[in-house]
Amino acid sequence: MKKIYRAERVYVHHLHSKTALSNEVLIITSYDYFLQKYDIGLLKKRYAQIILIPHSTEDDYLLSAKVSPLLDKFENIQLVTNPQYDDRNQIIYELIVRKNKSIRINTVYDFCENILRKVYIPEDVSETNPNIDSSLNFGRRIRYPKKLIDITISTSLFFMSLPLWLLSYIMIRFQSVGDVFFYQERVGMKNKNFMCVKFRSMRTDAEKNGASFSKKNDSRIFPFGGFMRMSRIDELPQLINIFKRDISLIGPRPERPVFTETFDETIAYYNVRHNIKPGITGYAQVMYTYGAGVHDARHKLMYDLYYIKKWSIRLEMEIIFKTVLVIFGRKGR
Numbered sequence: 001m002k003k004i005y006r007a008e009r010v011y012v013h014h015l016h017s018k019t020a021l022s023n024e025v026l027i028i029t030s031y032d033y034f035l036q037k038y039d040i041g042l043l044k045k046r047y048a049q050i051i052l053i054p055h056s057t058e059d060d061y062l063l064s065a066k067v068s069p070l071l072d073k074f075e076n077i078q079l080v081t082n083p084q085y086d087d088r089n090q091i092i093y094e095l096i097v098r099k100n101k102s103i104r105i106n107t108v109y110d111f112c113e114n115i116l117r118k119v120y121i122p123e124d125v126s127e128t129n130p131n132i133d134s135s136l137n138f139g140r141r142i143r144y145p146k147k148l149i150d151i152t153i154s155t156s157l158f159f160m161s162l163p164l165w166l167l168s169y170i171m172i173r174f175q176s177v178g179d180v181f182f183y184q185e186r187v188g189m190k191n192k193n194f195m196c197v198k199f200r201s202m203r204t205d206a207e208k209n210g211a212s213f214s215k216k217n218d219s220r221i222f223p224f225g226g227f228m229r230m231s232r233i234d235e236l237p238q239l240i241n242i243f244k245r246d247i248s249l250i251g252p253r254p255e256r257p258v259f260t261e262t263f264d265e266t267i268a269y270y271n272v273r274h275n276i277k278p279g280i281t282g283y284a285q286v287m288y289t290y291g292a293g294v295h296d297a298r299h300k301l302m303y304d305l306y307y308i309k310k311w312s313i314r315l316e317m318e319i320i321f322k323t324v325l326v327i328f329g330r331k332g333r
Contacts, residue, residue, distance in 0.1 A: 017044040118302035137275035171224040186254035201225030251279025252304040283307040286322035
């Protein structure tokens, strides 16, 4: 697959598909930052050609000259627009109409939810998404079945995993000096902080230079700690947090206050994820690759808000299944 460049480096970038189920061409006229590799793979199975047109201040004639030849061999075109950039949308629309092509128009908000199964989060914190209600949360119709799933699966998992608790206790004591359990303040539902408990996977001096995101091949992680992280065994003590009603089995990953304060200021709608309980695993965790920082937090939020907005027992079971795949060494998607 060809690389998708950032908006400031390219004007029009097009991707051909050899496995598309239709002869339709897809044109996206808003920023392409919300598309990741998984999304492109999904779209290439659906559309014969994908044309990405990042928002730019370059000459509109140049835009037409680059896009026009790509449309000649297609009759059916789907145009995905960001209504907050009407000038660019109008130029592309008029170009398609002049060619007498069949056109379907979709907003980037609906396109993300219906096709990519995530909620569009603007890159600019001042931009809005009319499909997001800042009071979005779970009502009783959802809370009760989720609670039943939490109790049933968590209790079963606790008793089934007792040998792993014993193994982890022994190995942590053997490989690293310090406590077996690691307690850390995290932000929960309604922005209330709680103490999250895990098996300790890092040295006790891991944050002597201040709080920081963990990363792949982190030198602060001792050998068995790395195994626990890879297999998610270090998360098992969070079952205690479920029994204490701090978190749920599935939900947005609970972050530390030092990070959420930054994300609240730099990522649109970030605080909406705190309208429900966080979870040990979640939709974002099985759909998005490992990462840290504002860019990754924004992408994960797209999945977290989709989970809140589109919750169903089927989605809940899908996340549990993908989590099992991750634990046993396979990718969740």
